[in-house]
Amino acid sequence: GENVGLHLPTLSVQEGDNSIINCAYSNSASDYFIWYKQESGKGPQFIIDIRSNMDKRQGQRVTVLLNKTVKHLSLQIAATQPGDSAVYFCAEGGAYNFNKFYFGSGTKLNVKP
Amino acid sequence: KAGVTQTPRYLIKTRGQQVTLSCSPISGHRSVSWYQQTPGQGLQFLFEYFSETQRNKGNFPGRFSGRQFSNSRSEMNVSTLELGDSALYLCASSWDTTKNSPLHFGNGTRLTVT
Numbered sequence: 001g002e003n004v005g006l007h008l009p010t011l012s013v014q015e016g017d018n019s020i021i022n023c024a025y026s027n028s029a030s031d032y033f034i035w036y037k038q039e040s041g042k043g044p045q046f047i048i049d050i051r052s053n054m055d056k057r058q059g060q061r062v063t064v065l066l067n068k069t070v071k072h073l074s075l076q077i078a079a080t081q082p083g084d085s086a087v088y089f090c091a092e093g094g095a096y097n098f099n100k101f102y103f104g105s106g107t108k109l110n111v112k113p
Numbered sequence: 114k115a116g117v118t119q120t121p122r123y124l125i126k127t128r129g130q131q132v133t134l135s136c137s138p139i140s141g142h143r144s145v146s147w148y149q150q151t152p153g154q155g156l157q158f159l160f161e162y163f164s165e166t167q168r169n170k171g172n173f174p175g176r177f178s179g180r181q182f183s184n185s186r187s188e189m190n191v192s193t194l195e196l197g198d199s200a201l202y203l204c205a206s207s208w209d210t211t212k213n214s215p216l217h218f219g220n221g222t223r224l225t226v227t
Contacts, residue, residue: 025210043218103156
């Protein structure tokens with residue numbers, strides 16, 4: 001299967017700081033990427049997505065960067081808040097694969113007040 | 114708009130039994146996917162349905178099956194349960210499958226096999 005992994009399994013940041021969560025993917029044919037947030041006892045919640053024809057996309061307090069050359073994806077969270085504490089997953093997919101996504105192993109984000 | 118609804122929320126079954134999980138997608142979403150989540154393997158794709166047809170399948174044994182109804186609601190079945198089937202089973206729906214669109218997940222069914 002595809003290899004979608006994260007560099008840091010746990011990330012601790014101070015409230016108000018910016019957070020960066022990284023993800024590597026292995027299939028150069030993948031053209032659609034999604035970041036999810038999962039809180040305890042809940043299903044993954046969509047944060048932001050990006051297609052391969054873009055290298056940056058911004059949402060509310062979040063930015064996703066895509067570097068196709070090195071097959072790397074990152075999620076930046078500005079002014080991290082305690083409510084951002086959760087596990088974050090990247091997911092890799094493509095139009096060729098319908099809705100079969102490969103998920104990374106997840107990074108736990110701890111926000112210290 | 115109501116989100117993805119999965120029932121039941123929790124299930125406890127005995128090895129060898131079978132189980133059926135249910136999923137109601139977001140209104141208007143025609144694609145339903147199922148994923149298994151475990152601490153060891155993470156999120157793994159089971160199968161995807163669109164217009165009552167299975168269009169994609171993951172690497173799971175034949176004990177895992179599913180179906181989709183004309184109203185897009187979906188069920189998955191696991192027969193002859195094994196201890197290793199204990200997991201959180203997540204259903205996700207999406208709107209457009211031709212260009213990929215985000216999966217919207219339910220809160221899952223927590224299955225425990227004893």
